[in-house]
Amino acid sequence: MACLNTLKLEIKTLEQVFPKNHERFQIMSASVDELTCRFVGKNGKKYEIHANITETYPNTPPVWFADSEDPIVTNAVQILTNTQGRDNHVINQVGILLRELCKLHGVPEPPDLDSLSLPVHPAPQQRVPSVTSNGAESGTEEDEEMAAEEDESEGEDDLPLEMVDDAGRSNKTFYMNVILEHYVDYLV
Secondary structure, eight states, X not given: XXXXXXXXXXXXXXXXXXXXXXXXXXXXXXXXXXXXXXXEOTTSOEEEEEEEOOTTTTTSOOEEEESOOOHHHHHHHHHGGGOOGGGGSHHHHHHHHHHHHHHHHTOOOOGGGGGOOOOOXXXXXOOOOOXXXXXXXXXXXXXXXXXXXXXXXXXXXXXXXXXXXXXXHHHHHHHHHHHHHHHHHHHO
């Protein structure tokens, strides 16, 4: 679930940074399964480029292909097959692709490129113990267990959905939705 929410957030960011009227790079359509974008070259020539997002995402990168036979475009797309880890995320893939296309076409990188980054999960809030009237801390074991569960779920962000076990999924989903809501509020 976390991986799907992260993907949706990345897609939303890409659509905001590179709308259909962007001068250099445009997100034409996007879903959790496929991304269609357009690169506008030096002389205004448009190149359609597609990415299929597989079930094993983000462990494996999206599968990219171009409608064009232009070797510059196909070489740029080919680079995306050799990524690993965080570079498999679609938002980083678009950044790599756009930098390479701009370099190969001899055009400046759009300044918007710097605003592409993986969504950062907010740092876990440290528990501030409340103090009772007699001066004793009133931290509970439940608070500590909840924090431990959040720590355990952080490593699952990059796992495909089928690899996340069903046990505890609803708790993890709840916590991730709360975190995502706070992150979206932070962006707006």
